[in-house]
Amino acid sequence: MENIGQSYWESIHPIEDYSWGGLEETFSSHYDSSSPDGPHSATVSKNLASERNRRKRLNDRLFALRAVVPNITKMDKASIIKDAIEYIQILHDQERMIQSELIELESRNLEPESLDLCQNSEFFKSIERSKNKRGVNQAFDPIEILELNVSHVGEKTVLVNLKCSKRRDTIVKLCEMFESLKLNIITASISAFSQSLFNTLFIQAEKEEIGILKMQIETAISALNHLQTPITM
Amino acid sequence: MENIGQSYWESIHPIEDYSWGGLEETFSSHYDSSSPDGPHSATVSKNLASERNRRKRLNDRLFALRAVVPNITKMDKASIIKDAIEYIQILHDQERMIQSELIELESRNLEPESLDLCQNSEFFKSIERSKNKRGVNQAFDPIEILELNVSHVGEKTVLVNLKCSKRRDTIVKLCEMFESLKLNIITASISAFSQSLFNTLFIQAEKEEIGILKMQIETAISALNHLQTPITM
DNA sequence: CCGTACACGTGATAC
DNA sequence: TGTATCACGTGTACG
Numbered sequence: 001m002e003n004i005g006q007s008y009w010e011s012i013h014p015i016e017d018y019s020w021g022g023l024e025e026t027f028s029s030h031y032d033s034s035s036p037d038g039p040h041s042a043t044v045s046k047n048l049a050s051e052r053n054r055r056k057r058l059n060d061r062l063f064a065l066r067a068v069v070p071n072i073t074k075m076d077k078a079s080i081i082k083d084a085i086e087y088i089q090i091l092h093d094q095e096r097m098i099q100s101e102l103i104e105l106e107s108r109n110l111e112p113e114s115l116d117l118c119q120n121s122e123f124f125k126s127i128e129r130s131k132n133k134r135g136v137n138q139a140f141d142p143i144e145i146l147e148l149n150v151s152h153v154g155e156k157t158v159l160v161n162l163k164c165s166k167r168r169d170t171i172v173k174l175c176e177m178f179e180s181l182k183l184n185i186i187t188a189s190i191s192a193f194s195q196s197l198f199n200t201l202f203i204q205a206e207k208e209e210i211g212i213l214k215m216q217i218e219t220a221i222s223a224l225n226h227l228q229t230p231i232t233m
Numbered sequence: 234m235e236n237i238g239q240s241y242w243e244s245i246h247p248i249e250d251y252s253w254g255g256l257e258e259t260f261s262s263h264y265d266s267s268s269p270d271g272p273h274s275a276t277v278s279k280n281l282a283s284e285r286n287r288r289k290r291l292n293d294r295l296f297a298l299r300a301v302v303p304n305i306t307k308m309d310k311a312s313i314i315k316d317a318i319e320y321i322q323i324l325h326d327q328e329r330m331i332q333s334e335l336i337e338l339e340s341r342n343l344e345p346e347s348l349d350l351c352q353n354s355e356f357f358k359s360i361e362r363s364k365n366k367r368g369v370n371q372a373f374d375p376i377e378i379l380e381l382n383v384s385h386v387g388e389k390t391v392l393v394n395l396k397c398s399k400r401r402d403t404i405v406k407l408c409e410m411f412e413s414l415k416l417n418i419i420t421a422s423i424s425a426f427s428q429s430l431f432n433t434l435f436i437q438a439e440k441e442e443i444g445i446l447k448m449q450i451e452t453a454i455s456a457l458n459h460l461q462t463p464i465t466m
Numbered sequence: 467c468c469g470t471a472c473a474c475g476t477g478a479t480a481c
Numbered sequence: 482t483g484t485a486t487c488a489c490g491t492g493t494a495c496g
Contacts, residue, residue: 046469048490054311054471055488061314068321076486078287081294084317088301091324098331171408171421179405185425188404192421279484281475287486288473309471 067195070168072142143170143221146196150214152207157186162199162217166192174199177220183213329415333442336449376403376454379429383447385440390419395432395450399425407432410453416446 062080066072069084147163164170171190174197178188184204191198205213295313299305302317380396397403404423407430411421417437424431438446 043468044491047492050470051472051490052488057311058314059488061311061318065314065318068318078290078294078486081291081298081314084321085294085298085301088317088321088324091321091328092301095324095328095331098328098335101335169409169412171423172405172412175404175408179402188423188425190404190421190423192418276483277476280477283485284475284487285473292473311471 072167143167143173145218145221148214148217150210150217152210153202156204156206158203158205158207158210158213160199160201160203160213160217162197162201164197164199164221166195166197170197174221177217181216181220325415326417329417332413332415333445333449336452337445376400376406378451378454381447381450383443383450385443386435389437389439391436391438391440391443391446393432393434393436393446393450395430395434397430397432397454399428399430403430410450414449414453 062077065084066075066080069080069087071087072083073079144165145162146165147161149161151159151161153159162174164174171192174190178185178201183201186202186204188202189200191200203213295310298317299308299313302313302320304320305313305316307313377398378395379398380394382392382394384392384394386392395407397407404425407423411418411434416434419435419437420433421435422431422433424433436446
């Protein structure tokens with residue numbers, strides 16, 4: 001089976017591969033017109049493939065939208081769009097404030113050349129027509145654990161490998177979390193690539209602490225995620 | 234020809250100019266409540282109404298997203314999401330440019346009067362905001378720059394190499410600093426070894442931004458060190 | 467006529 | 482348990 005309809009929701013919560021093409025293929029009855037099912041079936045098949053492509057495109061776009069928007073609370077389609085709207089409004093407000101602050105700073109600096117440069121920037125023009133609607137909401141992203149592996153590589157050394165999604169302030173919160181655990185860290189490496197975050201830690205610990213360490217990290221991350229302010233809209 | 238259309242929410246819908254060319258007709262009371270197959274039919278009816286509400290919510294959100302994103306070319310669902318993604322990325326770039334303009338302006342006037350203004354800037358407020366979630370206001374150690382090298386490794390790629398001393402919360406502050414700069418970071422790697430901290434960043438930038446980037450990082454770190462007195466917000 | 471885009475109802479699935 | 486979301490195939494309108 002090729003799993004045509006596989007999308008990221010199903011990749012997160014995989015479902016079993018059921019055969020969806022059972023009875024509709026040879027289905028030609030319906031009060032159909034006088035056309036035999038030769039060209040009609042071809043048309044239906046084309047439309048079917050097109051519709052699949054359309055759905056896939058929509059889901060991919062939605063996935064990409066989720067990737068560029070922090071402050072994702074739920075993985076719903078509607079929630080993703082709602083969070084994107086809120087985030088755009090937050091960006092509008094922030095830009096407005098930063099721009100006003102920049103102008104204030106410019107006004108103290110009495111160089112007319114830079115003032116003209118600023119006011120002629122396209123950013124300034126875009127700010128002019130942007131409207132603010134609400135106060136700045138605190139953006140807070142949940143840390144999504146994609147992979148967590150704690151293994152034992154020596155006599156008293158434990159290797160922690162953590163892969164998680166990279167969103168806004170994810171690195172900051174991760175570092176805070178690791179520092180708060182008061183571990184005996186020998187070396188630590190954090191690499192950000194694309195939309196993922198790769199953490200590698202060598203920790204001085206005993207072998208029997210592996211399970212506890214894994215649970216510690218998981219609970220610390222989930223505790224961080226539960227700190228977020230409820231967004232009610 | 235049944236055409237069970239959704240129309241009662243269509244009348245509520247505030248946007249009247251365009252409706253994706255869907256088929257909207259009057260709602261014909263089709264499903265009967267007096268079916269002999271009682272509970273199953275009721276379940277199906279509930280599911281049907283829920284699905285209609287879900288679709289309506291999704292479409293409303295999509296319209297709202299279209300409303301906050303300017304320069305919508307096509308009214309496609311996929312195009313609306315695509316334009317929103319591009320717009321968010323544009324906003325990110327603009328924010329980054331504005332930040333660099335701010336930093337450049339701050340470096341231009343080195344009077345102490347403007348230093349106070351700098352500490353009230355949105356850049357530092359964002360730092361304080363992200364730090365304020367724990368209420369930690371202990372005096373922290375200053376970040377000591379041991380080595381900073383910004384070089385040009387490609388057409389639009391800049392390599393940043395930063396080595397500094399590793400003290401308490403150095404990684405956290407460093408990550409906050411890098412995130413607040415709103416750079417277009419391709420990959421970032423932070424390695425802690427012994428008492429030193431090694432940062433390697435690949436940033437999408439132009440060649441002429443190298444000097445600005447170096448100055449940005451230096452001033453941001455030194456500003457972080459100068460911040461340590463009044464964090465209480 | 468053909469391709470695109472949409473809404474619709476339905477069965478399956480996760481919580 | 483019911484109640485959410487989702488993917489799917491289909492009919493249909495528009496260019």
